[in-house]
Amino acid sequence: MVRGHAERPVYLYIHDGTAEIRNAAALWGKPTFEVADSLKAELGQGVSVLTIGPAAENRVIFATMITDDGASGASGLGSVMGSKNLKAIVVAGDKKPVAADPARLDKLAGRVLQLRKDTWKNWLNDLPGRTSLRACYGCGIGCFRKAYQHQGRRYKFFCQAVHVYWGAAEQYGGDSTEVGLEAVRLCDRYGLDTTVMQPLIEWLGNCYREGVLTEKESGLPLSKIGSLEFIDGLTRKIAYREGFGGQLAQGTARAAAGLGKRAQELLNASILTRANESRDYDPRLVITNSLLYATEQRRPINQVHELTHALWMWRNWTRGEEHGFISTDDFINIGRLFWGGEAAADFSTYEGKALAAKKIQDRALAKESLILCDFLWPIIWVRFADSHTGDPTLESQVLSAITGREIDRAGLDAIGERVFNLQRAIFLRQGWGGRRGDRLLDYLHNEPLEFTFFNPDCIVPGKNGEVVTRKGARIERKDFEDLKSEYYTLRGWDVPSGLLTEKKLHDLGLADIAPDLKARDLLK
Ligand code: SF4
Incomplete structure (x- = not known):
């Protein structure tokens, strides 16, 4: 954890079990790629570099941090580094982490490979002769992630x-x-x-x-x-x-x-969220997403992907397209296994959506803590299998094999729930406002849905799997407030205010943060 901030620009160099803070005066003001290249030239091509550019130095609220291979951290994280005068983090090392149970981990890796191999269609157009598939470091499965060369340097695509x-x-x-x-x-x-x-x-x-x-x-x-x-x-x-x-x-x-x-x-x-992000996965199409957006301060893409990726595959299935394999029955099965019940798979009502949102959030926060890729996890659907329904226990099995501490699905979800509640406490302390703060942009309540980029006709599975359209739908304010009430109840929060409760913090093992919230009148 990087606490506080440096007086002058620095970078952090982590190598051979040590962490060194080094002068970065010569790097300050430089763009990301130049910084990464110059640090690699100085410290060796084998080091990995995470850096910020001028936007983060100047505290642009949507500044990113970026790795030397092009992966970026969004949501203004770059400016957090900028505020610390931390220009880059460089990591070097040749030791491999050892799992507590390598044989079990190998077996699980084989299973994940079998479930996920060739999952993603190469749907991003190629630039003939320029782009090639390039998986992230350590990913033995891959997706449609690509790279291309430009003037002797590799860039992501x-x-x-x-x-x-x-x-x-x-x-x-x-x-x-x-x-x-x-x-x-x-x-x-x-x-x-x-x-x-x-x-x-x-x-x-x-x-x-x-x-x-x-x-x-x-x-x-x-x-x-x-x-x-x-x-x-x-x-x-x-x-x-x-x-x-x-x-x-x-x-x-x-x-x-x-x-x-x-x-x-x-x-x-143009924008869908309070953090000014693009109109991709509209909550008028997927009601559960309304809670996911309303309770996060930036677009929780790792959460909204869970339902929308499945919906995308289902829509392709309704059209008999090559990459469509989730039938309505599969969709309902997934609802039962992953989202709390069949009602969550009926996109035409508000029923079951609060529980689905909670389950998705807890799973997503645990997933983020494990640093699992959003394109492979959770394995809720499987392309090459009869039922096309995935396995909700895999993440906990992987964690058990790595740490040697046995944990089951419920235990991992509880970790996610704890992280989510801790995040909620931070939001509240920073002025989120509880129920008042859990809101959507006004037009999502006022204007009817007309189009979404991946589902132009806005079709969804309705009651008993019937194919219905959400065209013309709004998030009605009364329905939304009722949905929030149901959600707060499931979360064990105070329903009128949306604040955390002392009992819930105690149950989650977070009692130590209660006095601070109480002193600010933010705890029930
Ligand atoms: S599946 Fe995930 S980890 Fe693998 S290449 Fe694609 S984005 Fe990277």
Whole structure:
């Protein structure tokens, strides 16, 4: 754990069982890739580097931290490092961790490989002759994660980041491939979160078209959105907080508040969360997601993926598509085994959704603590099996094999629940506001659902597995408040206020944090 902050820029070098704090004055102000390359040149190509860019140094609220192989930590974590004057963390070592029961772990690894092999279709378009599949370090399974070479260096090509500017570049014309790739590199170079940048660019375009924001006011070539000139200027201005970039560095919603009512209304077309992230997995489509979004301060992608990935596979099945294998019966089975009951698999009602949300959250927090990949875990569905239903006990078996301390599924879920409650305590202490703070953006209550990117017709499994559409659905406020009440009851929280209770903290072994919350009048 890194506590406090350094007086001057430093980096942390962990090697041979020691942790050294070193001077990083020469690295401060430099972009991420240059920092990683120069640390590797100095300390050896075998070291691993996590670093921040200028955006985090300047406390942009959506600044990332990034590894030398392109993986990034979002949700403003980069700025936490920046606030500590911590430019990078470098790790070197040649010792391998040894499991308490290596034979059991090997057997489990074989089972996971069998369940997950070839799970993911290579759905991200290849750039002929340039991209190739590249799994993360230590992943023996892989997915659609790719990399490509550019001017002698390897860059990632993966997931949402690829799309941060591709659509805009295509619309603008010219060499959209090169501009799209350069846009991702620029975001990563400065350390800007692409899930915030993509809707931010979309919103800027809408503001410009409606005359809410001019090129003169913003200092940005808004008539050239999609060009290299625009993305180059935008990323630099935000990262260094130059001019209007300083407002954008506070997040899209705050920038909109500074521009007035129409600019705020235009946000609805682009962002889904209070942390300004893109409109990907809409709670009007998947009601359970409404609780997942409302009780987190940033998009809990590892939680919303659980239902939406399964829904995606089910939708493909309804259309007879090649990569569709979860039938309605499978879906209901998964509901029984993973989400607390069949009701959770009926997406047309609020019934069973509070329990499903709690189960998903507890599992996800345990998963995050184990640092398990979101594309492989939890193994709730299996592509190549008769029932296509996964195994909810695997994570606890893996943990038992590694630590030598036997733990079952319920025990691991309890760990996740403890972490989630601890997080809740931190949120409350930072001014979350309990029930009042557990909210969604207004338009999700007021405007009917029209479209989602992975499910344009918005179809879901309804009662008795009937195929129904959620087009036109809203999250009705009364239903949502009732859902929250049911959820607080399941969590053992105070229902009227949404605050933690002394009893729950005691039951979870978290009694030591009770006095602090009590002194702040945040405990029931
Ligand atoms: S499955 Fe997960 S760990 Fe493996 S390559 Fe894909 S993202 Fe990385």
